[in-house]
Amino acid sequence: MGNSKVRDLKIDILSDNWYTLKKATFEYQNKDGEWQPQSREAYDRGNGATILLFNKEEQTVILTRQFRMPTYLNGNETGMMIEACAGLLDEDSPEACIKREAEEETGYRIREVCKIFEAYMSPGSVTEIIYFFTGEYSREMKVSDGGGVESEHENIEVLEIPFSEAMAMITDGRIKDGKTIALLLYAQANALLVPDKP
Ligand SMILES: Nc1nc2c(ncn2[C@@H]2O[C@H](COP(=O)(O)OP(=O)(O)O[C@H]3O[C@H](CO)[C@@H](O)[C@H](O)[C@@H]3O)[C@@H](O)[C@H]2O)c(=O)[nH]1
Ligand SMILES: [Mg+2]
Incomplete structure (x- = not known):
């Protein structure tokens, strides 16, 4: 992982039944240089x-x-x-x-x-x-x-x-x-x- 605009990334597992639903909480640096808290869910079923x-x-x-x-x-x-x-x-x-x-x-x-x-x-x-x-x-x-x-x-x-x-x-x-x-x-x-x- 190598994006300097992303910091403090934490992953929570919301569901881990058959595949995994993750919640990523992080800060993203916007155009003005401000750090904005964000969260995104991601369904991980492998590749x-x-x-x-x-x-x-x-x-x-x-x-x-x-x-x-x-x-x-x-x-x-x-x-x-x-x-x-x-x-x-x-x-x-x-x-x-x-x-x-x-x-x-x-x-x-x-x-x-x-x-x-x-x-x-x-x-x-x-x-x-x-x-x-x-x-x-x-x-x-x-x-x-x-x-x-x-x-x-x-x-x-x-x-x-x-x-x-x-x-x-x-x-x-x-x-x-x-x-x-x-x-x-x-x-x-x-x-x-x-x-x-x-
Ligand atoms: N019990 C259970 N079985 C599951 C579940 N989800 C999937 N399965 C089973 O797990 C097996 C996975 O079979 P694969 O042939 O390995 O994968 P696929 O389902 O064909 O997936 C392919 O196509 C998808 C759709 O385009 C792709 O998303 C995936 O990457 C892959 O290419 C299938 O028998 C499917 O029914 C679930 O929640 N519970
Ligand atoms: Mg298949």
Whole structure:
């Protein structure tokens, strides 16, 4: 931590049930040099990784569909979300995490992944940084049905969708997940799904 405009930082834990809700109390030096007391809450659920699995030949991407309670509480009629495969790092590196999650959630054992960027997805309220990857998949990489970890009741549906359809799903609102939109737009901007010239 190296911001000289922040001093006297204290952290209180407001909730420590599944993840951690923290309250940071501190002073922030404003433009006039005055120190102002502030407090901000931050939800800490660790960091995560996500991946766009794509197949250039077939022009398809692998996405997942699952129930997300927080969206159900905020206007998502069914609570179902279409998302790129993603997971929390736990003790793993981002690359090891995303390979593990890809296999658990989608059933594909991906050999090579490419880190494209990292992003705080909700910097005013959630501490999490997400590491973004892309990876090519093909039939022979499929080692199981995926679906997520049984004991965690993940109930994840695996979808294989034409890339053009996935892009249309952003526009018509069927895809409403920030990390998934970022990955699909990245793929379009960088022509990832454009077939190799013969
Ligand atoms: N019992 C219990 N389980 C929880 C709770 N919150 C989450 N879980 C479970 O913990 C597991 C976490 O699964 P991961 O695959 O590791 O993470 P994720 O939920 O897919 O999260 C990913 O996507 C999120 C949304 O975009 C990201 O925020 C996150 O960083 C990550 O990328 C899931 O089975 C989820 O249901 C909780 O409060 N209680
Ligand atoms: Mg997940």
